[in-house]
Amino acid sequence: xxxxxxxxxxxxxxxxxYPLHIIEVAIPLYLDRTFHYLVPEHLQPxxxxxxxxxxxxxxxxxxxxxxxxxxxxxxxNLKEITGILDRENLWTPGELEFFRWTAxxxxxxxxxxxxxxxxxxxxxxxxxGSTNGQETLTGGKNARHEKFYLxxxxxxxxxxxxxxxxxxLAVIRExxxxxxxxxxxxxxxxxPQLKRLVELGMIxxxxxxxxxxxxKNCTVERDEPRRLHTHQKAALDVIADxxxxxxxxxxxxxxxxxxxxxxxxxxxxxxxxxxxxNALVLVPEIALTPQLTGRFQARFGxxxxxxxxxxxxxxxxxxxxxIRRGLARIVIGxxxxxxxxxxxxxxxxxxxxxxxxxxxxxxxxxxxxxxALVRGRMEQAAVVLGSATPSVTTIHAADEGRLTLLExxxxxxxxPMPQVDLVAMKGSKETISKExxxxxxxxxxxxxxxIVFLNRRGFATFLVCADCGKPLTxxxxxxxxxxHRQRGQSLCHYCDYAVPAPGTCPSCGxxxxxxxxxxxxxxxxxxxxLLPAARILRMDSDTTSGKGSHERLLSRMNDGSADILVxxxxxxxxxxxxxxxxxxxxxxxxxxxxxxxxAAERTFQLLSQVIGRAGRGENPGRVIVQALDxxxxxxxxxxxxxxxGFYRQELEFRREAGYPPFAHLAAFAVSGLSEQAVSAxxxxxxxxxxxxxxxxxxxxxxxxxxxSPIYRLRNRFxxxxxxxxxxxxxxxxLLKAWRQRTATVSTVRISVDIDPVDMM
Ligand code: ADP
Ligand code: ZN
Numbered sequence: 001x002x003x004x005x006x007x008x009x010x011x012x013x014x015x016x017x018y019p020l021h022i023i024e025v026a027i028p029l030y031l032d033r034t035f036h037y038l039v040p041e042h043l044q045p046x047x048x049x050x051x052x053x054x055x056x057x058x059x060x061x062x063x064x065x066x067x068x069x070x071x072x073x074x075x076x077n078l079k080e081i082t083g084i085l086d087r088e089n090l091w092t093p094g095e096l097e098f099f100r101w102t103a104x105x106x107x108x109x110x111x112x113x114x115x116x117x118x119x120x121x122x123x124x125x126x127x128x129g130s131t132n133g134q135e136t137l138t139g140g141k142n143a144r145h146e147k148f149y150l151x152x153x154x155x156x157x158x159x160x161x162x163x164x165x166x167x168x169l170a171v172i173r174e175x176x177x178x179x180x181x182x183x184x185x186x187x188x189x190x191x192p193q194l195k196r197l198v199e200l201g202m203i204x205x206x207x208x209x210x211x212x213x214x215x216k217n218c219t220v221e222r223d224e225p226r227r228l229h230t231h232q233k234a235a236l237d238v239i240a241d242x243x244x245x246x247x248x249x250x251x252x253x254x255x256x257x258x259x260x261x262x263x264x265x266x267x268x269x270x271x272x273x274x275x276x277x278n279a280l281v282l283v284p285e286i287a288l289t290p291q292l293t294g295r296f297q298a299r300f301g302x303x304x305x306x307x308x309x310x311x312x313x314x315x316x317x318x319x320x321x322x323i324r325r326g327l328a329r330i331v332i333g334x335x336x337x338x339x340x341x342x343x344x345x346x347x348x349x350x351x352x353x354x355x356x357x358x359x360x361x362x363x364x365x366x367x368x369x370x371x372a373l374v375r376g377r378m379e380q381a382a383v384v385l386g387s388a389t390p391s392v393t394t395i396h397a398a399d400e401g402r403l404t405l406l407e408x409x410x411x412x413x414x415x416p417m418p419q420v421d422l423v424a425m426k427g428s429k430e431t432i433s434k435e436x437x438x439x440x441x442x443x444x445x446x447x448x449x450x451i452v453f454l455n456r457r458g459f460a461t462f463l464v465c466a467d468c469g470k471p472l473t474x475x476x477x478x479x480x481x482x483x484h485r486q487r488g489q490s491l492c493h494y495c496d497y498a499v500p501a502p503g504t505c506p507s508c509g510x511x512x513x514x515x516x517x518x519x520x521x522x523x524x525x526x527x528x529x530l531l532p533a534a535r536i537l538r539m540d541s542d543t544t545s546g547k548g549s550h551e552r553l554l555s556r557m558n559d560g561s562a563d564i565l566v567x568x569x570x571x572x573x574x575x576x577x578x579x580x581x582x583x584x585x586x587x588x589x590x591x592x593x594x595x596x597x598x599a600a601e602r603t604f605q606l607l608s609q610v611i612g613r614a615g616r617g618e619n620p621g622r623v624i625v626q627a628l629d630x631x632x633x634x635x636x637x638x639x640x641x642x643x644x645g646f647y648r649q650e651l652e653f654r655r656e657a658g659y660p661p662f663a664h665l666a667a668f669a670v671s672g673l674s675e676q677a678v679s680a681x682x683x684x685x686x687x688x689x690x691x692x693x694x695x696x697x698x699x700x701x702x703x704x705x706x707x708s709p710i711y712r713l714r715n716r717f718x719x720x721x722x723x724x725x726x727x728x729x730x731x732x733x734l735l736k737a738w739r740q741r742t743a744t745v746s747t748v749r750i751s752v753d754i755d756p757v758d759m760m
Pocket of ligand 1: 227413
């Protein structure tokens, strides 16, 4: 952030009539600065850091976040704040410090960072009040409840409500928010009082979709800590020592699939709780299943907050407040949970730390895995990055001793890693090889379960016109359309553009469209042909869009009411199905062809994870990997369980090519509707960067501008400039200098992604 300042559009000078109190406020606007305001006397007791204030800004009143008070500043031209929006502090000083760090590192306005960190439900404008107090119980898993809560601002109410209404209000105040059913239980009929309170603006009604966690209703069977095996014990002891020392220590818990990492997390968390400290657990969204959360609930009972994307704004806000009030000492969530209002953090776990989903792809483009280390350092916490396939960067950090390496090289109870066979598919037209179909038949006959993985949804990869030879492409994006037979559509996986399919060729009007390549839909159909009596499930984003559908599919695998699970990368990760003895991989190289320096790394990780689903129970596992290029080092290493070999080779490549971890990256994305304007702006940007670089004598490589791999996306043309710097601070200085010198052009968007993950 640049130096805080007064709002530039001030009109009146302030006359000092009471002891001076000046605060620094961050405003959620795209401005690289914070602002100073005066606090009128009657608001002074409440104008504390970590609360929201209503502040005049130009002709508007905006919500600002109070960062702290200021002493050494001129008071001329300062405006007064209008009100304070919170009765309790939303943030601790330590959290505000974390936001400042984040804003500075990602070069993002501090006010926007704080806004990103707040649950959406807290904003008054997002809470649409409704006086309809009707409760609609839909039954089943999802039910609607109306809830009553205090809006953020309660200034003096204009008229006094009656006695009963005041009692109702007191209960709502006490509870923060409460369901209509709960109020009726206490007060009997109270609809008129509620109506009155709503009219007075003292409470608001919201209809909320309440997702009933299956584990909330049935009593979770409590489980006891397991006796750890030697490696688990060694790892836990080291983590426990660091917790006792109350010093920041970053760890890599590198354990093969099924080695018992989760058990180590659980016991390390138990140790932190005993020390009176709290725990933050970050997992990829896809891993936030009842299976994982159930293991935590079984071990710790209540006191856990789970933040997943299916929460409504209101529910998210509830969880947020529960955490802030210290009612949840363990927080489990996807990337945004890194901003959870949890204090006294003793341990932060980042499970599957290699996952790309820890990176936010728009707005504040943070990486929760990286921020876990930052927040952990500030909190003097232990940070455990866990994975069976750590990122290449993480392996390198462990090699260099910047992370303490803890290894779990074996599966629990001495279970062997599965035997893997590579099947060369070059020249073959089959989707399922003879080898795989023989194994599937055998596994089914034995009554075991199988997983078949193909990382492409839809039926065919795309349709090609037999007359002109052109593939069907999206009119808005430069990608081919995927053919979905069940939906009868060709679909763009980027912008959701859809046309009836097979249809006709848009280029020549040809009517013979042939299918090329296979997706999960076709694979499912072929498996049904192969084993007509088998119960086959398909899991991809087409079959899991409904609420709870993901869980339903997984539970059918768990309870044995399915024989084969077909799917995309969704099935590859984290699941523990002990009855799965066979895994088939169809087309191992789907992710290799990407123009991305991490393509080999991703392929290795994905294959290792899928392979790791086999043989986790008592029966040994078998894996068939079909690939066009069985000699590729990423595929070979995964099949041979040779992680060390893969990392060695990949690090060599990165060093030679100058990619992370041997360089730091920043990506400029220039996009807009006019191809010419985008091209011109990209050139101007690159020229300015070159000029600044030579003026400041910075060792930064500037690549591009070049068309982005997906040149057109949702109608926007895209160009990118990649910055590579061996020295991080020089790279950041260049970015900062560019920001100060650049003027935004309204028709073209320029976004800067620091430590980019998505290179497309
Ligand atoms: P990972 O997270 O490394 O893939 P998990 O933690 O899921 O592995 O462990 C795999 C299986 O082994 C789970 O069913 C778990 O309950 C079990 N397990 C873990 N540790 C032990 C142990 N020490 N003794 C017996 N079973 C264990
Ligand atoms: Zn599209």
